Amino acid sequence: MTASEPLLRVRDLSVVFPARRGNPPVHAVDQVSFDIDQGQTLGLVGESGSGKTTTGRAILQLQPVAGGTVTLLGQDLSSMSRSEMRQMRRHIQFVQQNPYSSLHPRMTIGRALAEPLRVHHSVPAAKIDARVAELLDLVGMEKSVIQRYPHEFSGGQRQRIVIARALAVNPDFVVCDEPVSALDVRIQAQIVTLLDTLQDRLGLSYLFIAHDLAVVRRIAHRVAVMFGGQIVELGNADQVYDTPEHPYTRTLMDAVPIPNPAHQRERLARIPEVPQFRGREGMAGACLFGDDHAETGTATWHQLSDGHGVSCRFWPPDASPTHAMVKAPQRSAPSSSDGS
């Protein structure tokens, strides 16, 4: 891996769930591309069914992939054998939403944290106890908890333990799928701060998957917005939050309730009471940025400025882009390395 190469590179990743009971196959993830640099967080936002969790699982190779590549540390995960992939799992870890089901109820905290160390032989057996204590310290827990069981802890404490377990093998990259959405708001803030601190100390990269746009704004360097299995907008956090361009991104932003009564009443009054989003359109004819993708074979991705781009899919019929367009390089894929 050269210095200029991102830690994680995802290109045209697609996942198709096969046809079932007369229903057509579902393109859950449809040609998703992005990069994540070392020490950076990409926030992946979208509503239920948008494909964000499936994207995370496909990157972790927990989900059969229909196409595309996932490259971590310069190595293509999608073409690896099972045993090679097992070796790579040391570098890539997973934190899930529900801290109640991610820990074995009959395993003490000490055993739960020691298990990945044994599996991956990442420290000599004699040093396991010391490493477990170190991990607990890292996530702000007393080392006396090793004798205790998961049910003795609150949701926030369990999520700390789950994070400690993910960090046991010194990963480079952690997929966090809704890591705080089951928690109360004060505990959420603590866990987000913890993830931030760990990133700064250990140089971790995160894919932070969440439906809560306000939480993502707090933690992400870059943000990708998913809709219908595709990324519809990708940019630096400030670009996407302050100057959202895709109408779906704007709809999403406008819908987030904010804790300011006068402001929130006004926002709510602007929301249409009945849904009005339409599905995917065909490729024929010029797109709203003036490209005829069917004819030229160009990607439907349009770069707006350095690091900020949108898809020309899923725009309402009467919508037009407001942003000054930068002509995209042909077949360019969204990338996180430019502009960040």
Added chain:
Amino acid sequence: MNAPLLQVEALTAQFTSRGQISQVVKGIAFEIDSGQSVGFVGESGCGKSVTARAVMRLAPESSSVQVGGSIRFDGTDLLTLQESAMREIRGRRIAMVFQDPMTSLNPVMTIGAQVDDMIGKHMALSRKNTRQRTVELLDLVGIRDPARRANDYPHQFSGGMRQRVLIAMAVSCEPDLLIADEPTTALDVTVQAQILRLLQRLRRELGMALMLITHDFGVIAGMVERVYVMYDGEIVESGGVDELFANPQHSYTRALLDAVPRIESAGRKS
């Protein structure tokens, strides 16, 4: 001066489990005027849902809960009322919408039949008139092509559409008070906004009072006139919504408001 629609005094609720008594509501008092919208906000376990269920006289499932104090609704003390008399009030004058639109509907009955049932419980209408009222209600809550959709089953409806159906059932008797317990928590943010708009419109059109229970300060901010902040079974702060958000007095309220992540303020780094 008119008496409030709902007047709650010294309300307590305690659970007994394995001989252990735990007090989940510790003597709270509040009022809701006719047509007023009032919010209860707090973290999980603060007692806000139990308070709502106490007003409906619905004990949380599978528990021995004891409720004390007084709940006066339009001059009647609900806690001393016979169950038969309470049934006249519940559903007809006080109605409730719950969090989970996925489990609140019967999966093997059509949507229309379930709304018909609800209307049949409280009104003596012919079958034809009942269905007509059902279609009106589905239309009222923004379901397109309601006459046809009434013949669909719950699995053919999205989460947001199911919540609309449950709201239609709740408002079928034009209640004086609608209690909504985390009505949008299970929904996507765009759907949440639509359901909140719907609740606002129905409240205005039907002149209902609204008791909204939520953990979300953003939801509370846009929806209610008055806020009660609950912590550990007690009301720690209450006030007009603008005043309370601008100038929170209690340290707990301040801590909660500080913890709320904000979409409108700059992120950590770029």
